[in-house]
Amino acid sequence: MTSIADNLQQVHTRIARACSAAGRDPASVRLLAVSKTFDAEAIRAAMAAGQREFGESYVQEAIAKQDALGAQASALCWHYIGPIQSNKTREIAERFAWVHGVERLKIAQRLSAQRPDDLPPLNVCVQVNISGEASKSGCAPQEALALCAEVARLPRLRLRGLMAVPAPSEDAREQGAAFHRLQELFIALRAQLPQADTLSAGMSDDLEAAIAEGSTLVRIGTAVFGSRLRKPAGLS
Numbered sequence: 175m176t177s178i179a180d181n182l183q184q185v186h187t188r189i190a191r192a193c194s195a196a197g198r199d200p201a202s203v204r205l206l207a208v209s210k211t212f213d214a215e216a217i218r219a220a221m222a223a224g225q226r227e228f229g230e231s232y233v234q235e236a237i238a239k240q241d242a243l244g245a246q247a248s249a250l251c252w253h254y255i256g257p258i259q260s261n262k263t264r265e266i267a268e269r270f271a272w273v274h275g276v277e278r279l280k281i282a283q284r285l286s287a288q289r290p291d292d293l294p295p296l297n298v299c300v301q302v303n304i305s306g307e308a309s310k311s312g313c314a315p316q317e318a319l320a321l322c323a324e325v326a327r328l329p330r331l332r333l334r335g336l337m338a339v340p341a342p343s344e345d346a347r348e349q350g351a352a353f354h355r356l357q358e359l360f361i362a363l364r365a366q367l368p369q370a371d372t373l374s375a376g377m378s379d380d381l382e383a384a385i386a387e388g389s390t391l392v393r394i395g396t397a398v399f400g401s402r403l404r405k406p407a408g409l410s
């Protein structure tokens with residue numbers, strides 16, 4: 175049996191190896207532990223092992239865990255990485271420090287308007303549909319820079335960069351090509367908005383390929399917490 179602490183250690187080792195292979199400083203890649211479908215106990219175990227940044231995909235589930243963690247929750251940095259429905263923006267703006275899935279200006283405007291004044295600006299990554307899949311979320315790559323510029327102008331948001339989930343692929347070249355296009359877009363974004371410092375890319379199965387192409391934040395669920403059996407019923 176492996177523990178969450180052992181898993182985290184292994185993920186840190188994978189990140190360090192991938193950085194070394196790419197000639198990058200391991201400190202340039204942040205590890206976001208994706209705790210969706212796992213309970214507050216699992217988050218406590220990861221916290222005990224030093225993890226501070228957690229990603230959640232379902233608003234109600236995340237809030238229940240934050241409430242269960244009580245004062246401990248405020249020592250953590252919460253990232254919302256799921257699809258954003260308009261009727262959830264207020265809770266997201268109130269309960270999270272980061273949002274990774276912004277794909278439309280309307281949603282960004284709501285998040286900015288609803289971000290409480292006593293909190294720092296909400297950190298935002300614009301999601302890009304980098305593989306051009308019809309069913310996938312994210313804005314089209316050719317629209318991404320314009321959307322980033324609009325987000326950067328909203329008073330209660332802080333544009334941090336781009337996020338993407340490339341189409342799953344067995345073919346390493348294909349996978350690398352998608353991350354490469356994302357990196358090119360990120361470089362173009364930084365030329366336009368130098369404050370953009372985050373490329374949110376890479377999950378349990380493809381973090382090495384993402385780091386090779388400049389990812390600065392990997393979102394890791396399965397490799398930290400184990401396989402997800404199901405999406406919790408009735409939660410969104």
Ligand SMILES: *Cc1c(COP(=O)(O)O)cnc(C)c1O
Nearest residue numbers: 208231255377378393394395396
């Ligand atoms: C669930 C999820 C992850 C984590 O995926 P794993 O393959 O379990 O590491 C990362 N990013 C997003 C957007 C997710 O929804």
